[in-house]
Amino acid sequence: xxxxxxxxxxxxxxxxxxxxxxxxxxxxxxxxxxxxxxxxxxxxxxxxxxxxxxxxxxxxxxxxxxxxxxxxxxxxxxxxxxxxxxxxxxxxxxxxxxxxxxxxxxxxxxxxxxxxxxxxxxxxxxxxxxxxxxxxxxxxxxxxxxxxxxxxxxxxxxxxxxxxxxxxxxxxxxxxxxxxxxxxxxxxxxxxxxxxxxxxxxxxxxxxxxxxxxxxxxxxxxxxxxxxxxxxxxxxxxxxxxxxxxxxxxxxxxxxxxxxxxxxxxxxxxxxxxxxxxxxxxxxxxxxxxxxxxxxxxxxxxxxxxxxxxxxxxxxxxxxxxxxxxx
Amino acid sequence: xxxxxxxxxxxxxxxxxxxxxxxxxxxxxxxxxxxxxxxxxxxxxxxxxxxxxxxxxxxxxxxxxxxxxxxxxxxxxxxxxxxxxxxxxxxxxxxxxxxxxxxxxxxxxxxxxxxxxxxxxxxxxxxxxxxxxxxxxxxxxxxxxxxxxxxxxxxxxxxxxxxxxxxxxxxxxxxxxxxxxxxxxxxxxxxxxxxxxxxxxxxxxxxxxxxxxxxxxxxxxxxxxxxxxxxxxxxxxxxxxxxxxxxxxxxxxxxxxxxxxxxxxxxxxxxxxxxxxxxxxxxxxxxxxxxxxxxxxxxxxxxxxxxxxxxxxxxxxxxxxxxxxxxxxxxxxxxxxxxxxxxxxxxxxxxxxxxxxxxxxxxxxxxxxxxxxxxxxxxxxxxxxxxxxxxxxxxxxxxxxxxxxxxxxxxxxxxxxxxxxxxxxxxxxxxxxxxxxxxxxxxxxxxxxxxxxxxxxxxxxxxxxxxxxxxxxxxxxxxxxxxxxxxxxxxxxxxxxxxxxxxxxxxxxxxxxxxxxxxxxxxxxxxxxxxxxxxxxxxxxxxxxxxxxxxxxxxxxxxxxxxxxxxxxxxxxxxxxxxxxxxxxxxxxxxxxxxxxxxxxxxxxxxxxxxxxxxxxxxxxxxxxxxxxxxxxxxxxxxxxxxxxxxxxxxxxxxxxxxxxxxxxx
Numbered sequence: 001x002x003x004x005x006x007x008x009x010x011x012x013x014x015x016x017x018x019x020x021x022x023x024x025x026x027x028x029x030x031x032x033x034x035x036x037x038x039x040x041x042x043x044x045x046x047x048x049x050x051x052x053x054x055x056x057x058x059x060x061x062x063x064x065x066x067x068x069x070x071x072x073x074x075x076x077x078x079x080x081x082x083x084x085x086x087x088x089x090x091x092x093x094x095x096x097x098x099x100x101x102x103x104x105x106x107x108x109x110x111x112x113x114x115x116x117x118x119x120x121x122x123x124x125x126x127x128x129x130x131x132x133x134x135x136x137x138x139x140x141x142x143x144x145x146x147x148x149x150x151x152x153x154x155x156x157x158x159x160x161x162x163x164x165x166x167x168x169x170x171x172x173x174x175x176x177x178x179x180x181x182x183x184x185x186x187x188x189x190x191x192x193x194x195x196x197x198x199x200x201x202x203x204x205x206x207x208x209x210x211x212x213x214x215x216x217x218x219x220x221x222x223x224x225x226x227x228x229x230x231x232x233x234x235x236x237x238x239x240x241x242x243x244x245x246x247x248x249x250x251x252x253x254x255x256x257x258x259x260x261x262x263x264x265x266x267x268x269x270x271x272x273x274x275x276x277x278x279x280x281x282x283x284x285x286x287x288x289x290x291x292x293x294x295x296x297x298x299x300x301x302x303x304x305x306x307x308x309x310x311x312x313x314x315x316x317x318x319x320x321x322x323x324x325x326x327x
Numbered sequence: 328x329x330x331x332x333x334x335x336x337x338x339x340x341x342x343x344x345x346x347x348x349x350x351x352x353x354x355x356x357x358x359x360x361x362x363x364x365x366x367x368x369x370x371x372x373x374x375x376x377x378x379x380x381x382x383x384x385x386x387x388x389x390x391x392x393x394x395x396x397x398x399x400x401x402x403x404x405x406x407x408x409x410x411x412x413x414x415x416x417x418x419x420x421x422x423x424x425x426x427x428x429x430x431x432x433x434x435x436x437x438x439x440x441x442x443x444x445x446x447x448x449x450x451x452x453x454x455x456x457x458x459x460x461x462x463x464x465x466x467x468x469x470x471x472x473x474x475x476x477x478x479x480x481x482x483x484x485x486x487x488x489x490x491x492x493x494x495x496x497x498x499x500x501x502x503x504x505x506x507x508x509x510x511x512x513x514x515x516x517x518x519x520x521x522x523x524x525x526x527x528x529x530x531x532x533x534x535x536x537x538x539x540x541x542x543x544x545x546x547x548x549x550x551x552x553x554x555x556x557x558x559x560x561x562x563x564x565x566x567x568x569x570x571x572x573x574x575x576x577x578x579x580x581x582x583x584x585x586x587x588x589x590x591x592x593x594x595x596x597x598x599x600x601x602x603x604x605x606x607x608x609x610x611x612x613x614x615x616x617x618x619x620x621x622x623x624x625x626x627x628x629x630x631x632x633x634x635x636x637x638x639x640x641x642x643x644x645x646x647x648x649x650x651x652x653x654x655x656x657x658x659x660x661x662x663x664x665x666x667x668x669x670x671x672x673x674x675x676x677x678x679x680x681x682x683x684x685x686x687x688x689x690x691x692x693x694x695x696x697x698x699x700x701x702x703x704x705x706x707x708x709x710x711x712x713x714x715x716x717x718x719x720x721x722x723x724x725x726x727x728x729x730x731x732x733x734x735x736x737x738x739x740x741x742x743x744x745x746x747x748x749x750x751x752x753x754x755x756x757x758x759x760x761x762x763x764x765x766x767x768x769x770x771x772x773x774x775x776x777x778x779x780x781x782x783x784x785x786x787x788x789x790x791x792x793x794x795x796x797x798x799x800x801x802x803x804x805x806x807x808x809x810x811x812x813x814x815x816x817x818x819x820x821x822x823x824x825x826x827x828x829x830x831x832x833x834x835x836x837x838x839x840x841x842x843x844x845x846x847x848x849x850x851x852x853x854x855x856x857x858x859x860x861x862x863x864x865x866x867x868x869x870x871x872x873x874x875x876x877x878x879x880x881x882x883x884x885x886x887x888x889x890x891x892x893x894x895x896x897x898x899x900x901x902x903x904x905x906x907x908x909x910x911x912x913x914x915x916x917x918x919x920x921x922x923x924x925x926x927x928x929x930x931x932x933x934x935x936x937x938x939x940x941x942x943x944x945x946x947x948x949x950x951x952x953x954x955x956x957x958x959x960x961x962x963x964x965x966x967x968x969x970x971x972x973x974x975x976x977x978x979x980x981x982x983x984x985x986x987x988x989x990x991x992x993x
Contacts, residue, residue, distance in 0.1 A: 055614075057629050081616045082625070087530050090391075096535045108951045112388070164936065165738040172855060176933075176946035197853035197942040200934040202843075205631055206850040213730065227630065270936055299630040299787050 003320055046076035049277040050098040052088035053080050056201070058307055059102040062126060066101055066284055068309035069320055075277045079148040085177065089113050089265075092120040098270040099107055099123070101283050104178065112264075119220050119270050123264040123278075126191035127285035131258030132178060134171070134237040135222040139210040142237035150189060150239050156194040159217040169193040172220035174204040182221060185239065188254040193219075208232060225288045225296040264299045280327035286319065331821050335345030345765035347576035349769050356469040356546060356762045360754040369792040378792035391531055401760055408538040409767065415484050415537035419618070423476030430478070436467050436695030438687075439476065447688035449680055451656030462649035462940075467703035470710030471642045478609050479646060481537060483543040485605045488600060493549045495568030497556025497597065501590070502582070507557060512529045512969060514550040518923050519968035521930040521941075522959035523609050523948040527875040530615050540617030544608040548929075551600035551920075558916060559593025560586050562882075593932025596657040596878055600871065602650045605868075606643055626842050633687060634714030635846050640844040641713065647839040648832055723850030732852040739804075740858050746799035756792050760782075771977025774967030782970035789959045789966075801857050801932065801969055802925055805864040809921040812865065817917065819901055821880025821910070834870035842867065842931045850935055860932025860941070867931075868924035879913020881907050897901040915979050919972050926968045 049070055053063050070076040081088075081097065084127050089109045091097030108250040122161065136147060146152045157169035164170060168279035171193045173182050182195045204220055205228050212217035212232055222234060239256040240246075246255040270278055292310070314321050419425030421433050434442070440463040448456035466475035498508040523545060533539040563586050569582040587594075613621030620639045627635035676761070694700035751759060760783050768776035786795045820827045842863055854857040883906050891905045907914065933941020940960045947957010 045865075047433050055625060055629055058627070080537060082613065082622055083535065084527070084614050084949065086949070086954075087527050087535065087615055090527070090530055091535055094534055106951070112951070117392075162854070162856070163737050163745075163858070173853075174934055176942065177949040179950065196855070196936065197804060197933070197938040198936050199942050199945055200940070202628055202631060203855040203935050207855055209852055210725070210729070210854065219837070221943055264757070 009158070031172050040203045046070070046074045046276050048077045048079055048273070050081060050091075050096060051077050052091060053082045053101050054085050054088060054100070054102065057295045057299050058225050058291055059292050060298060061308070062101045062128075062243055062284070063299070064309040065286075065294060065312060066099075066281060068143045068313055069307060069323065072313075073320070073324060074231060074280060076275075076277045083217050084112070085109075089120070092256035092265075092267040094118060095267070095269060098267050098277075100265045100280065101284070102126055102128065103265050105260055110265075119268050120265050121268055123266045123271070123282045125261045125263045125285065126158060128262040128288050130262050130293055131224045131236075132257035132260070133184075133222070135234040135238060136210075137208055137218055138179065138233055138235060139212060139215060140217060148235055148237050150191070150237055151220070153237070154190075154192050155215075160193070160219050162196070164196045169219070171195050172198050172204065172207060172218060174198040175201045175223075178223065179220065180221060181247065181257070183252055184253045187251060188237070208234065225291050225293065225295070227299040230292055230296050231300065246267075275323045280323055283323040283325075285323075290319075339416065345769050349766060350766045352762055352769065356750065356754065356758065359433045359758045360750050362752050363755050363758065365445075367757065368789075369754060369756050369787065369836045373795060373904060374955075379788065379790050380953075380955040380959055382955070383958050384952070387528060387954055387958065388648075390528070399494030400796070404532050408533045411484075411533070411538035411541045412536055414488075415481055415541055418480040418484055418536075419477060421480075421617075423473055423480055430767060431698075431701045431964070433695060433765045434691055436463070436472055436703045437693030437700035440464060441687040441690035441694075445683045446930050447653045447656070449683055451653045451660060455656040458652055458715035459649050462645045466642055466647055468709050469637060469638055469642050470705075470708040471623065472703040474618075474620045474623055474639065475646065478643065479539060480604075480614070480647070481544070481617060481619060482602070482605050482609070483712050483936045485541050485548060485608075486602055488541070488599055489545050489548040489552055489601050489605065492545075493552025493597070493601065494594065495558050497553040498560055498582070498587070500553060500557035501586070502578075508544075510553065511741050513925065514554055515969050515972060516965050517546050518550045519926045519965045521927070521961050521964060522608070523930050523942045524946050524958055526611070527617055527948060535616050537617065539615050540612040541618075543612050544605050547608050548601045548605040551604055552597045554920075555597030555600060556590070556594050559590030559597070559911075562593065562912065563589045566984060587828055591658060593878070594662065596874070599651050602654070603835070603871075604784055606650075607841075608840045609842055611645055621841065622929025624843055628843050628847075628886075631847055632714075632718075633844070634716075636717035636841070636844045637717035637721075640840045641840060642841050644836045648835050651835060653773060664905040708730065717884060721848045721851075724848050726991075731850055736853050736858045742806055744857060746802065750796060751800050752793055756787060758795065760787075767974045767977070769822075771974050775974045775977035778973040779970050780964045786963055791917050791943065791956075791959055792833050794939040794943060794960065795963045795967060797857075797938070798929055798941065798964070801861055801864075801939075802971070803859045803927065804866070804965065805925045805928075806894045806918075806922045808861070808865050809868045809872050809925060810918055812869040812877050813917050813921060814907075814914070816874025817873040817881055818906070820877035821906070823903075827877065829875075834873055837866050837870040840927070840951075846931070846935055855936030857932070858936045859935045860928070860937030863931055863935060864925045864928035867928050872921035875913055875917035875920060876910065878883060879917070881908045882913065911979075911983065915976065918975060918979075922971055922975065923968055926964055929964050 014142060041154055049067075051063055051067055067078040067080065070078050070218060077127060081091070083091065083097070083159075085100075085106065086099050086109065087102075088097050089106075089112075090231060092113055108121075110122075114122065128271070136151075138145060144156060151196055160169035160171075161167065162170045162214065169192055171182060171186060171191075173180055173195050174197070176197075176199060178197075186193050188196060198207060198220070204222060207218055208222075208228070209232070210216060219237070230236075242256045242258050247253045247258065264284065266281055294308050294312050295302045297311060301308075303311070339525065345858045366958055416424075421430075422439050423432055426432055443463055444456050444460040447459040463537045466472050469475075496510065500510050525546070526539075526543060529539045529543055535541055567585060567589065568581060571585045576584065609617070609619060609621040610624050611621070613619070613625050620643050624636045627633075629637070686763065688779035690700070760780070763783060764776050764780050767779040786792050789795075816830065820830055845866065846859075849859050849862060853862065887909065888901065889904060891901055896904065929937070929941040931941070933939070933943070940963055942959035943953070944964070946956045947953045947955070
């Protein structure tokens with residue numbers, strides 16, 4: 001046994017060795033056709049842009065286009081870092097993150113990192129408008145047209161009963177990343193509903209999908225811009241209109257969520273560096289439709305972020321031109 | 328304190344008809360609930376905070392601010408961070424990332440495969456070598472070579488460091504009762520404290536990068552190494568040890584020649600669990616930019632792309648299976664060959680090693696030099712098929728089974744979970760408190776009652792009483808389901824080698840397939856509900872319980888089993904009267920580990936509709952102003968774990984003692 005084994009091993013060495021050598025001689029060598037070095041001949045050296053990638057597709061759409069333009073037009077090296085929002089903000093202080101390119105309010109983080117620690121600054125709006133509110137699936141709005149007025153919600157409360165809602169109607173709350181006033185709203189608008197925490201965007205979207213397929217009633221917290229709305233056109237329920245200051249006391253809120261101006265945040269160091277990438281981030285603005293389109297490329301057409309960005313940039317040269325630093 | 332608890336225990340022990348007393352306590356509870364329903368339930372809304380939460384928040388802010396000036400960070404944490412960063416980056420440079428001025432890593436796919444297969448052959452056996460080669464090549468075929476190597480680099484580093492720390496501590500805990508007592512709550516804490524609570528603060532200490540990811544993984548992966556090693560050392564029969572001592576062996580000698588060799592197999596179970604735990608962190612660590620397959624999973628989940636997530640999840644499962652089989656084969660190798668009388672002579676062995684390593688080195692050289700051997704051929708990519716198949720399966724399951732699953736969900740929720748939860752959350756807190764302490768005393772002992780009292784008081788102080796009770800209800804239901812599965816399947820696996828071979832990959836998949844992959848189909852089937860969370864917890868926790876029960880059954884000495892069989896015991900008698908009682912310590916360990924794994928899923932439950940503590944933790948991770956509450960919720964989960972574990976252990980101890988007709992020993 002032992003004898004034949006070492007014999008086999010030796011034969012194996014010889015055979016594979018010969019075979020591979022014959023093969024190998026034909027192969028290309030590592031490093032021979034190395035990719036062209038990054039950093040084309042731009043006017044001003046750009047260096048590295050550390051871009052935080054927050055975990056939702058709309059954000060990724062913004063980041064993909066900015067990264068693509070920074071690499072192709074400005075010759076920057078873009079390092080993408082997948083981070084949750086709060087961790088990304090921490091990165092401003094440690095110098096590991098240069099820019100966040102879709103920020104939803106986060107007043108407390110702004111206070112901490114912009115006002116108190118002075119390690120971050122705002123780089124202006126992205127042009128996207130954020131909407132938060134209560135939504136129903138399209139089939140419900142068709143079947144019960146008056147359901148989109150909050151005053152009629154109590155009439156339909158029994159439709160929304162589930163195993164979780166304790167005999168009341170279920171208002172499905174979801175993404176823990178966003179502030180919710182829903183418990184106060186239910187109380188102050190005297191609605192016969194219980195807030196149930198779905199806990200993630202995944203859970204919300206799956207619930208909406210199943211609702212549409214199985215014609216199972218659903219009332220849930222959601223937001224725009226969001227790629228899923230291009231798959232299923234959810235219908236927003238009208239709460240009492242938002243007025244400046246009507247949400248000042250979180251206990252007494254009885255009005256809709258405020259419209260959000262989504263904006264960009266950069267580290268102070270990056271803003272002062274004079275990098276052309278900073279100019280690009282600062283100048284970057286586009287519309288909800290633009291973002292939805294790129295998000296759709298990524299989410300539904302399964303393009304990579306780079307492919308999606310390349311396609312959009314090729315179709316919109318004028319918009320891109322307006323973002324580039326004047327030099 | 329000790330004399331008091333001993334005295335109380337003594338009194339409690341002397342009480343007759345304990346079972347009826349427990350029933351009476353429960354009856355009082357139900358009566359109290361009916362009368363006082365809804366009073367003093369300490370409810371707290373989703374976004375509401377208590378002063379405790381606010382001050383925890385401020386405390387965490389203070390730590391953040393002190394990071395740059397505090398010498399502890401400057402001199403201690405920073406060096407650890409540098410070391411870890413370097414270690415991971417070095418392994419990455421070898422196998423996954425472009426390095427040393429080359430556009431590709433030092434070793435390409437052929438080199439890594441050859442080396443790993445060679446090592447598996449030399450230290451394991453031919454079967455595990457084949458499995459290794461197949462597994463590594465499958466990463467390339469799934470189109471995930473680079474991601475897999477990133478995950479491998481991070482996992483290997485974390486596992487090696489975890490074992491380096493964990494096994495010595497485990498041996499110590501196995502030898503010293505005092506150290507065991509001290510370390511057990513710390514391990515409970517590490518395993519049940521939800522990762523989400525410390526993930527964000529961790530990046531403040533160790534910055535964004537591999538170091539934070541490694542530390543996060545190690546915190547979760549070290550406990551099984553310590554715990555199971557200690558268990559193995561403790562299990563060595565006292566007779567054997569006495570025999571050694573009577574022959575004049577010193578402690579060190581008996582450790583080296585008796586305890587360690589006899590505990591080896593159990594220690595390997597610990598290594599196996601460490602690997603599984605480390606791999607199960609791959610996805611969560613991706614939230615702080617840990618490279619690898621976890622990122623693919625998370626990215627895919629943003630668009631609910633189950634296929635892509637499954638594809639990457641499959642690679643993680645394959646990696647787990649390969650690592651597990653190679654380590655187990657290595658542990659058995661020398662022994663098996665010696666028994667078979669074909670241990671190679673040193674000279675032959677040297678020849679074999681040289682031969683295998685020579686081939687591997689040659690293939691490594693090729694993959695270092697030539698592109699075809701460095702980059703996995705892109706044409707050979709079956710990833711898209713796997714993706715499409717997984718997508719189709721997920722849609723089919725959601726569409727066609729939803730009627731049945733709805734019914735099952737409603738039945739179990741309304742019949743079991745809701746009444747239990749109503750009882751826990753609807754009663755005044757002091758009533759639940761009194762009932763729990765009384766039950767702990769009657770079923771366990773005074774020490775368990777004390778632990779219960781302290782734990783529940785902490786829950787009240789944390790301001791999360793009601794949420795804790797909701798989570799407790801789901802946890803108890805999930806743990807019961809886990810133990811039912813654990814006993815049934817574990818006994819089957821322990822008795823039949825064929826069942827073992829068949830089920831083990833399924834169990835490994837349950838433990839290491841990232842939760843996020845199967846959450847989407849589960850959500851489709853059960854909706855965002857507490858029941859979905861329970862099912863997810865069972866999928867994750869049942870495998871470990873099953874494996875430990877099976878291990879316990881297998882350790883029952885064959886002679887005993889033979890004796891019972893020849894005495895005419897039926898299969899059922901054999902299981903219930905011989906094998907299960909003799910595997911009791913394994914079953915107890917399975918129950919406590921099962922419970923802890925269920926609790927470690929509370930947060931994942933929060934992502935799919937369980938609400939309560941899990942949601943509090945997730946929200947705390949996502950929103951700065953809820954961070955304090957998230958931390959409090961994390962602590963509450965830990966407290967629940969410790970209390971449940973103590974009561975369960977005390978109850979088993981008492982049952983043991985009763986079975987032997989003696990007094991319970993503390």
